Amino acid sequence: MVEPTRRDFLFIATGAAGAVAVGAIVWPLIDQMNPDASTLAAANTEVDLSNIAEGQIVTVKWRGKPVFVRHRTQKEIDAARAVPMSELRDPATDESRAQKPEWLVVIGICTHLGCVPLGHQGQYDGWFCPCHGSVYDTAARIRQGPAPYNLALPPYKFLSDSKVSIG
Incomplete structure (x- = not known):
């Protein structure tokens, strides 16, 4: 088994942070398509x-x-x-x-x-x-x-x- 390196951890952490950032940007765009209360x-x-x-x-x-x-x-x-x-x-x-x-x-x-x-x-x-x-x-x-x-x-x-x- 190959030991994970610090570089592997940084790749995973960067990818996870990027996914959260994309979700935070995209969610308001999707949510605004819902009909209003009236x-x-x-x-x-x-x-x-x-x-x-x-x-x-x-x-x-x-x-x-x-x-x-x-x-x-x-x-x-x-x-x-x-x-x-x-x-x-x-x-x-x-x-x-x-x-x-x-x-x-x-x-x-x-x-x-x-x-x-x-x-x-x-x-x-x-x-x-x-x-x-x-x-x-x-x-x-x-x-x-x-x-x-x-x-x-x-x-x-x-x-x-x-x-x-x-x-």
Whole structure:
């Protein structure tokens, strides 16, 4: 075994000091890319569902985007579940789009060119985008028009029977 020399110790100590110095310089550059507190506060939106009547659509803001919260009637749920997957351009079951059948939470931005669709409109009483004619059903699935995909689903969870957290 070769005995370590003073030179070996100096190389290791210099390398360790250099690594600490690089970390001390790089960390503030990386840390400044994190969002500030006001942005993090807007990352989640809580919605009180007790004020939304059956059949009503409420629009809330989440991360600067409109989010539609729809309290669906049994008739709307049944109509959405009766659609054969073969009729859908972007196939998705109603069950996969709504955590609770009576509540549908979707991002309110048309997947064609980013317009905001109007609720309770169109042939399927879902949403209609007046800019280019995209029509969505009561499960926010694309049924007609140029939009290629269903309205997107934001991450959300039910905090209770009367409160949902989006984000």
